[in-house]
Amino acid sequence: MTETINTASTKEYVSYHVKDRIGYITLTRPEKRNALNFDMVTELKQAFVAAEDDEACKVIVLRAEGKVFCSGADLEFLQRLQEYDYHDNLVDSTHLMQLFRLIYTLKKVVIAQIHGHAIAGGCGLAALCDFSFAVPEARFGYTEVKIGFIPAIVKVFLLRKIGEAKARQLLLTGDLVSAEEAKAIGLINYVVSAGELEEQVNAFAQKLCKENSRQAMEVTKEMIARVQEMSLEDGLQYAAEMNAVARGSEDCQKGIASFLNKESLSW
Template sequence: MENLVLYRVEERIATITLNRPEKRNALNPQLILELTEKFIHASEDDAVKVIVLNANGGSFSAGADLEYLQQLQQNTFEENVIDSNNLKKLFTTIYYLPKIVIAQVEGHAIAGGCGLATICDIIFATPESSFGYTEVKIGFVPAIVSCFLKQKVNETIAKELLLTGKTFTAQEALEYKLINYVTNSAEINRSVKEFALRLCGGSSGNSLMITKQLINQTTNPLLEKSLEFAVQINARVRESEDFKKGIASFLNKEKINW
């Protein structure tokens, strides 16, 4: 079976690549597990100073895949807590990683895929890319990512994005200060590599690590408590009638009348 996540190192840059293009790099438990393992490996790899997260195919990540959503309807509360904790572990692994993580977003970054991009330290995107925390549209909540988003954008923007579930462009994401750069698709590989190489050659690895820790821990001192609450919310909402109705309508491609 082909690896869901690819890993390579070149010039002190580790590239971690989502490799489920036939599913638009949709998230499932195995992909989440493999991603977490690759990031932990990169953090311990002495040949690596900076990490780039990208994806094969036309989408960065379209969120949870259909089989995964179907399974969630059958899960017990305890199983949903475990599943939510796995996503929390992936996000916190990236957030607390002692190395800088650059997201290279090309195509859709939706729901969990948008969350994955959000937690990276620096985000590049192409003009054609689109973003969206669309969970509320199917009776779900963007619980875990909300703990990170509200530290990146102001409360007004965070509420608009999370409550409406709207999709938005890379240019809008730049204006919201959610991402750092919008770069043409023909140039994004070069731009990301040049940025990563500047960090590799121009900054102390120890200083990068400590500065990242300083920023994260002083801007979000209550993160762990918030995440514990978010995991419980995630599991509880999955038992709600609105969630069951929303997922059923989504899977059947039916319009949902809330």
């Protein structure tokens, strides 16, 4: 297949481009280990919104330049925190919360391509993605408690993803774990060699693009986010209603017709 680039944009800390229906959001601050500051969070929010609205993009890959995937908060930012009052801190904290919520609730599937360490806020980014591939050498963890800080925002999502026991282990110790350990507790999905990382991520993303309905993945993601807040009865009622809606969708009708007629289907 001939590769085509449909959309591209580059800002100070983040770049975005689309190739064969895969939208690549890349952290481009390797000299600072892709550490997060206010402007970088802003650019990430803008990139994810652009990818969600981009018809040329079906699946998103989050990746980074340099040796480290993301080292968490920028050192200069941490120094400025000491001068912030409550209002300033709330504004900045809300800014990061909005990015995390955006990734978690995004309509499109997001795959993390983790080629190096993902620590603190960087580990938060990795945990929020729907799927994650990491090299064996990568380390993961939330080190906030070691500097008197708290991993407050990511905790909301981490409890959902890996459960209370494993979340307590990571958040209260602040210890780093290997990629294999991260996989074992459900923090990431796959561990692959550095030489195969890009190829494996691309193949997985293309598989989702070709084999799965965009609409079905979008609704499934939405339901995963919403149903956990509901009681058993409300969740089941919501599921039944969404099931009924899905049956009348164009994608479902197309898929069932192809299945019944034993025709190959490419989305």
